[in-house]
Amino acid sequence: MAATERGQWQSRLGFIMAAAGSAIGLGNIVFFGANAYKYGAGAFYLPYLIALFCVGIPVMVLELGLGSMTRRAFPPSLHRIAGRFGEFWGWFSLLSATLITMYYITILAWCLGMLLGALGPLWQPEQHLTAFKEIGTLPNPTGYFFEMISQWSTVLFVVIIWAANLFVISRGVQTIEWVNKIFLPLMWVFMGLLILRGITLPNGLEGLYLLFTPNFEVMSNIEVWKGAFSQIFFTLSLGFGIMTAYASYLPKDADQVSNPLIISFMNCGFEFIAGIAIFTMLFSFSIVPKASTLSMTFFVIPEGIARMPGGSLMVQAFGVLFFVLLLLAGITSSVSLVEGLASALIDKFESSRRALVGVFATAGCLGSVAFALPLVVDPGLASNGTLGLTLIDLVDHWAFGYGLLIGGLMECILVGWFFGADKLRAHINQHAKIPLPPFFDILIKWVIPAVLLFIIGSSAWQELKGIYGHDFTIVGLQPWLPWVCFAVFALGGILLALLLTFARDYHHPHSHEEELAQ
Amino acid sequence: MKRIFLFLLFCLLPLMAWATPEKPGIGVETEFPMKGQPVQIFVSHATWQRLEEFQFSVTYRPNSMVSHTQELGHPDPNGYLTWTPADAGVTILKATIPGSKEKDLTITKQLSVRYGQFPLLGILIFLLAAFTLFGGLAWTVVRSKPA
Numbered sequence: 210m211a212a213t214e215r216g217q218w219q220s221r222l223g224f225i226m227a228a229a230g231s232a233i234g235l236g237n238i239v240f241f242g243a244n245a246y247k248y249g250a251g252a253f254y255l256p257y258l259i260a261l262f263c264v265g266i267p268v269m270v271l272e273l274g275l276g277s278m279t280r281r282a283f284p285p286s287l288h289r290i291a292g293r294f295g296e297f298w299g300w301f302s303l304l305s306a307t308l309i310t311m312y313y314i315t316i317l318a319w320c321l322g323m324l325l326g327a328l329g330p331l332w333q334p335e336q337h338l339t340a341f342k343e344i345g346t347l348p349n350p351t352g353y354f355f356e357m358i359s360q361w362s363t364v365l366f367v368v369i370i371w372a373a374n375l376f377v378i379s380r381g382v383q384t385i386e387w388v389n390k391i392f393l394p395l396m397w398v399f400m401g402l403l404i405l406r407g408i409t410l411p412n413g414l415e416g417l418y419l420l421f422t423p424n425f426e427v428m429s430n431i432e433v434w435k436g437a438f439s440q441i442f443f444t445l446s447l448g449f450g451i452m453t454a455y456a457s458y459l460p461k462d463a464d465q466v467s468n469p470l471i472i473s474f475m476n477c478g479f480e481f482i483a484g485i486a487i488f489t490m491l492f493s494f495s496i497v498p499k500a501s502t503l504s505m506t507f508f509v510i511p512e513g514i515a516r517m518p519g520g521s522l523m524v525q526a527f528g529v530l531f532f533v534l535l536l537l538a539g540i541t542s543s544v545s546l547v548e549g550l551a552s553a554l555i556d557k558f559e560s561s562r563r564a565l566v567g568v569f570a571t572a573g574c575l576g577s578v579a580f581a582l583p584l585v586v587d588p589g590l591a592s593n594g595t596l597g598l599t600l601i602d603l604v605d606h607w608a609f610g611y612g613l614l615i616g617g618l619m620e621c622i623l624v625g626w627f628f629g630a631d632k633l634r635a636h637i638n639q640h641a642k643i644p645l646p647p648f649f650d651i652l653i654k655w656v657i658p659a660v661l662l663f664i665i666g667s668s669a670w671q672e673l674k675g676i677y678g679h680d681f682t683i684v685g686l687q688p689w690l691p692w693v694c695f696a697v698f699a700l701g702g703i704l705l706a707l708l709l710t711f712a713r714d715y716h717h718p719h720s721h722e723e724e725l726a727q
Numbered sequence: 728m729k730r731i732f733l734f735l736l737f738c739l740l741p742l743m744a745w746a747t748p749e750k751p752g753i754g755v756e757t758e759f760p761m762k763g764q765p766v767q768i769f770v771s772h773a774t775w776q777r778l779e780e781f782q783f784s785v786t787y788r789p790n791s792m793v794s795h796t797q798e799l800g801h802p803d804p805n806g807y808l809t810w811t812p813a814d815a816g817v818t819i820l821k822a823t824i825p826g827s828k829e830k831d832l833t834i835t836k837q838l839s840v841r842y843g844q845f846p847l848l849g850i851l852i853f854l855l856a857a858f859t860l861f862g863g864l865a866w867t868v869v870r871s872k873p874a
Contacts, residue, residue: 247791251852258859412759418842419816421856422849424793433792467871474864481860495839497789497817642871 215280215555216382217458223386224463225471228273228455230389231545232446232476233396234538235316239505242420242484244440247500248433251423256437261477264660265441267652268617269452269469270645271624274637276456277463282553283450285715286457287620290628293710298619299450300706303550305612306449308698310546311576312601314374316503317539318366318581320532322357323350323507327528332515343589350511358595363581370543371574377544378551379566382458385544392537399534400482406517406527407489416492420484435664442661443609445476448617451545454552466641490514506535547573557713580604603691607698610668618661625654753820753836761843762815768799770806770822770834778806781822787814787840815842 218224245253279286284299323331330336336352338344340359347355357363377384407413427433442448452472456465487505490513491498499509514528547569554565582597593599624633630650638644751772760766770778783799802808802822812818817839824832 246788249791249793250788251849254852254856258856412839412841415759415815415839415841417853418846418849419839421853422815422842422846423852427792430792464871467867470867471864471871474860474867478860478864481856492817492839495817495837497819497837499790643867 215458215552217460218386219383220386221463221468223390224455224459225468225475226389226393227382227385227541227545228452228468228472229475229479230393230538230541231451231455232444232472232542233393233479234446234542235313235320235506235535236444236502237476237480238400238483238535238538239487239510240500240502241440241444241480242487243498243500243505243509244436245420245484246488246498248436249424249427250419251421252425252427253433253437254421254423255428256434257440260434260438260441261473263652264438264657265445265447265477266469266473267649268442268447268621268657269445269473270466270637270649271620271633271653272447272450272452273456273469274465274633275620275624276453277459277461277465278633278636280457280461281453282457282556283453283549284553284709285556286453287623288715291623295623295627297706297710298616298623299553300709301702302448302613302616302619303450303553304702304705305608305616305698306451306546307550307573308576308604308608308612309449310543310550311573312580312604313539313546314370314543314573314577315363315367315580315597315601316506317370317536317543318363318577319354319358319507320535320539321366321370322363323354323511324529324532324536326350326353326357327511327525327532329525331511331528332521332524340583340585341588341590341594347590350515351508354507355590355594358581358598359583359585361583363583363597364578367577367581368574370540371570371577373540374543374547375566375570377540378547378570379563381562382548385548388544389541392541396534396537396541397479399530399537400479400486402530403486403527403534404482404489407486407493410489410493410517413489413493416489417485419492420488431667435667438660439614439664442614442617444480445473446542446545448613448615448620449546449549450553450616451549454549455545457552462640464641465637466643466645470643487513490517557709557715559716600694603694604698606691607695611665612698612702614661614665618658618665621653621657621661625650625658630654751822751834753822753834755820755836755838759839759841760810760812761841762812763843765809765811768802768808768810768820770802772806777824778802779804780824781806782825783808783810784821784823785810785812786819786821788816789819812840815840815846 218227245257275286275290279289281289283303284296287295287299331350331353333349333353335346335348336356337346338352338356338359341355346352377388407416446452456463456468487510488498490496491509494513494516496509496513499505510531511528514531515524517524517527547566551562551566551569554560554569555562558565580597580601582595582600584596585594586596586599587594593602624630630653631647634645634647634649751770754769754771756767768783770781779801781802783802784796785799786794786796788794797813799808799810817837820836820838822834
């Protein structure tokens, strides 16, 4: 298939907007600041910046370089450089990303539910819980959230979010570009408004001090470094195969050094200012942050918004603004997640985009519905409450905590050891205004695999002490269910990846060397 | 007689409700105390018996790796205690009656403690991060512009 048949970005700006929109998601808005607070506030920024330059930007360069070099999605790109073995790891990463897409869209559906609540009922002092009878009532916004996720109406929200994704993806990359060109500037404007409100709150500026004043005692703790390197990997959407898919719609002479630099700085810059917006508010209202995306999104930050001065209209306005911001950021990310797999399927089966996206979206929507199941498993709300939320907890643990890191590790090994990091660097430098230094090869071959192996290994070591480590229990859950989830994730992922790898041969009009030389 | 009794009971009901001891809470002299400056904290319900049996403690930066708890001691018989915040940031004040199994005898309050002075290191890190991220973005955009 020629590049024009696959589609192509209309402009470099459009590509950058789409890639940055993909990277900037819910985690950037709510999680980064909370993570920084957890790991010693200002002291966290030093390992974070080191991780950005040592892992984040090099892997971003690798993924984009791979996409523009092969002009194929993630698995076929890895097939080009390392045969079926490479392709297998490409599919494995994409399947992990697909699981994440399913529950990510469920979380977006809950954001939509909270947005509707932000028009009024969310800000009532308390909520009567119809499904959690042992509890009776809970203060809002926690009460509203649990009442919402225990209702079947959330399934409708899931369908709406999938329909929005399907609408954008089925129309091809130019629609993705168009959507991002509108949504991304809007996100910056909305974030600007939140910052403005945050720093004008009583003692809001002190929240800035809370976020940045360092406590250097933590620097010797390996957990802080592990947290910083994981944060960079996840925030830049690395290991998902998205960036390779997006770069495959670029012309071959695209500058794949400055593009990843701009995308990485834009993404990290956004989470930097988002931290300011959130922490000025939390300090002003004396609210303790939690290092959990869901808690921050649905409980902690709405609690702060509920206390805003200026009357109920002001609270509603900022509540709506916050949830619209989350939806914009979430949809630009979910579109890219779906596109990552859609482009790989299109390359593999050479079928029409609409047909493949339709099939994939139907399966994905059913998965998201499973994560939204409102069946109550824990009526006392000592833990997650519903079956859907419990499933998210379990799947997130394996797919997000391991799948992407394994994918990232394997892509570095495949490029560094099978293909040759020097060859990729030579290709990228042909069109780069800022040439990559030879140090890039050492990072891809040695440093990044060592870092990722350490993170994966130490997390696996924790599992041996008891699943999820020592202090993690899910009430209302059979003890064997986490292991079933692990088996489904590991065995299911491997089997499906094998099936997709051997399902069909790629049709290459030119030899591997000829294509790369073109 | 029965009617009079019922009437009296009816009149007394609101008074009884009024007199029901409400759950105590933690009060603070100022909304935003400052690091290093003494502040009065107290158990806010004066009718509660045995106020001096409460044990106060404060957790600085809860939910973080640098979280630490400081025991503050017992308040005076009126429920008052002077506390000098050792650290700034978000804190949780807790008052309990040790050994008690009753849930309502542990009370908490989230409180922000101001820095008091300009945290130079914090501002330096803020500037370093901002300069690296936005400076890096601007530098790349300028360098990658077509000739």
